[in-house]
Amino acid sequence: MPGPAAALTARYGAGAEPKAGPWNDTIALLLSHRSVRGYRPDPLPAHTLETLIAAAQSAATSSNLQTWSVVAVDDPAVRKELAEVAGNQKHIEQCPLFLVFLADTSRNARLAEAEGTELAGQPFLESFLVAAIDAALAAQNAVVAAESLGLANVYIGALRNDVTRVARLLGLPPGVAPVFGLCVGYAAEGREGEVKPRLPQAAVLHRERYDAEDAGHRAAYDPRMAAFSARNEMAADTWTKRVIARLGTMRALNGRDRLKDALIALGFPLR
Amino acid sequence: MPGPAAALTARYGAGAEPKAGPWNDTIALLLSHRSVRGYRPDPLPAHTLETLIAAAQSAATSSNLQTWSVVAVDDPAVRKELAEVAGNQKHIEQCPLFLVFLADTSRNARLAEAEGTELAGQPFLESFLVAAIDAALAAQNAVVAAESLGLANVYIGALRNDVTRVARLLGLPPGVAPVFGLCVGYAAEGREGEVKPRLPQAAVLHRERYDAEDAGHRAAYDPRMAAFSARNEMAADTWTKRVIARLGTMRALNGRDRLKDALIALGFPLR
Numbered sequence: 029m030p031g032p033a034a035a036l037t038a039r040y041g042a043g044a045e046p047k048a049g050p051w052n053d054t055i056a057l058l059l060s061h062r063s064v065r066g067y068r069p070d071p072l073p074a075h076t077l078e079t080l081i082a083a084a085q086s087a088a089t090s091s092n093l094q095t096w097s098v099v100a101v102d103d104p105a106v107r108k109e110l111a112e113v114a115g116n117q118k119h120i121e122q123c124p125l126f127l128v129f130l131a132d133t134s135r136n137a138r139l140a141e142a143e144g145t146e147l148a149g150q151p152f153l154e155s156f157l158v159a160a161i162d163a164a165l166a167a168q169n170a171v172v173a174a175e176s177l178g179l180a181n182v183y184i185g186a187l188r189n190d191v192t193r194v195a196r197l198l199g200l201p202p203g204v205a206p207v208f209g210l211c212v213g214y215a216a217e218g219r220e221g222e223v224k225p226r227l228p229q230a231a232v233l234h235r236e237r238y239d240a241e242d243a244g245h246r247a248a249y250d251p252r253m254a255a256f257s258a259r260n261e262m263a264a265d266t267w268t269k270r271v272i273a274r275l276g277t278m279r280a281l282n283g284r285d286r287l288k289d290a291l292i293a294l295g296f297p298l299r
Numbered sequence: 300m301p302g303p304a305a306a307l308t309a310r311y312g313a314g315a316e317p318k319a320g321p322w323n324d325t326i327a328l329l330l331s332h333r334s335v336r337g338y339r340p341d342p343l344p345a346h347t348l349e350t351l352i353a354a355a356q357s358a359a360t361s362s363n364l365q366t367w368s369v370v371a372v373d374d375p376a377v378r379k380e381l382a383e384v385a386g387n388q389k390h391i392e393q394c395p396l397f398l399v400f401l402a403d404t405s406r407n408a409r410l411a412e413a414e415g416t417e418l419a420g421q422p423f424l425e426s427f428l429v430a431a432i433d434a435a436l437a438a439q440n441a442v443v444a445a446e447s448l449g450l451a452n453v454y455i456g457a458l459r460n461d462v463t464r465v466a467r468l469l470g471l472p473p474g475v476a477p478v479f480g481l482c483v484g485y486a487a488e489g490r491e492g493e494v495k496p497r498l499p500q501a502a503v504l505h506r507e508r509y510d511a512e513d514a515g516h517r518a519a520y521d522p523r524m525a526a527f528s529a530r531n532e533m534a535a536d537t538w539t540k541r542v543i544a545r546l547g548t549m550r551a552l553n554g555r556d557r558l559k560d561a562l563i564a565l566g567f568p569l570r
Binding site for chain 2: 082
């Protein structure tokens with residue numbers, strides 16, 4: 029595992045490192061995260077899925093409501109359709125383990141129905157948000173557990189391009205919606221990727237009050253991201269150009285402008 | 300660190316353990332998570348904050364948009380007001396490090412403004428959701444890093460009781476909203492807590508398609524949670540009773556039924 033100096037340089041770029049604090053192998057593991065989009069077909073060790081889900085369930089969950097679920101999808105035909113939803117991301121078909129994390133308010137709704145009562149506090153945006161955050165905290169624990177086992181991964185937010193189709197494919201009842209997918213497996217040779225630089229810490233971390241001054245953070249970060257992109261066979265665009273490309277047009281949303289209506293139709297009133 | 304058998308029994312209860320898969324100290328750390336609500340005043344080692352934020356920034360972020368920020372709040376007067384928002388949770392005033400994680404679409408909005416363009420894809424529910432998920436993935440990495448250093452923590456979702464007041468206290472510009480807080484510090488003596496049992500894995504993990512059958516999961520879990528509650532000086536309520544108490548009434552939402560309107564006023568159109 030790399031020490032703090034090398035790990036912080038990889039994450040922030042030479043000259044942009046924050047001060048090094050306490051350090052250990054777990055922190056080195058966290059800093060070494062890379063999203064991997066090419067997998068070997070090799071199966072995972074027996075019961076890896078159970079270990080990842082145990083890690084996921086060990087994450088905090090709001091008021092212990094546990095309003096998330098996960099579907100492990102093996103069926104190649106379903107994987108193919110999920111890959112289509114996500115703009116033909118081939119690694120969804122390729123990875124040995126594919127998980128769809130779900131915001132799930134239906135389990136508690138069934139509980140209330142069985143008890144002859146209703147959950148008056150559930151039809152709000154807050155409940156969907158709690159469920160999505162629960163799912164994210166759980167998934168991130170699964171990611172850390174996977175990486176500790178030498179397994180690569182990548183989140184698939186593009187399942188939100190068409191949550192209606194994903195819900196139909198997975199047989200989701202009302203009150204359940206996909207939040208994102210997760211590919212897990214061994215990185216294919218040459219696809220291990222490189223640690224991606226992030227914005228300088230001072231752009232993200234504020235003290236006492238929010239500081240809206242850019243203070244040159246973006247100017248320093250743009251060439252780092254352009255160099256990273258050039259090294260990784262993408263167009264050598266700055267971060268600024270990438271943000272504008274991703275959010276500058278409705279077309280780039282790939283249908284996610286319809287997410288609100290789709291969630292309401294899936295049984296989240298979002299009041 | 301406990302081995303898989305002891306860790307899985309603590310997390311799921313005797314007789315409810317999933318099959319044990321691959322194991323290591325990082326996975327043992329993840330399974331040992333507890334939320335801690337009492338802290339010693341002892342300060343953290345120098346630059347712990349920078350280490351936690353480096354871990355947080357190393358988490359995946361949708362399209363590398365990095366639409367989250369965090370404020371470290373030391374000012375006792377502000378801590379006191381934040382504790383009030385959260386229903387007088389004293390640990391917010393007590394813990395040596397208190398972080399407020401933010402959904403932040405304003406950094407990219409400022410970028411676009413500086414470039415003389417607009418982000419047509421930003422005023423949607425999707426953008427708020429991406430920002431909240433980004434914040435959650437980042438925060439969970441900070442939590443894992445903190446726990447690896449022997450530091451306890453607890454998420455404070457109750458900051459959402461009044462996001463308007465939190466935004467004012469922290470000077471948040473339009474397009475920034477608090478998602479949750481996080482206390483970090485050394486657990487006070489006797490406040491280390493006990494690993495909380497979760498629902499059986501089969502209640503949360505589905506294979507191929509969602510399975511809405513309860514199959515006795517709740518009946519098995521209820522007495523485990525009642526026993527946990529009794530041991531931890533809470534009323535010996537079942538999980539079923541706690542879910543209904545938390546979500547059965549509007550009053551229990553503590554104002555979070557107004558979250559949608561408050562977010563819109565803070566500059567998230569949520570289209």
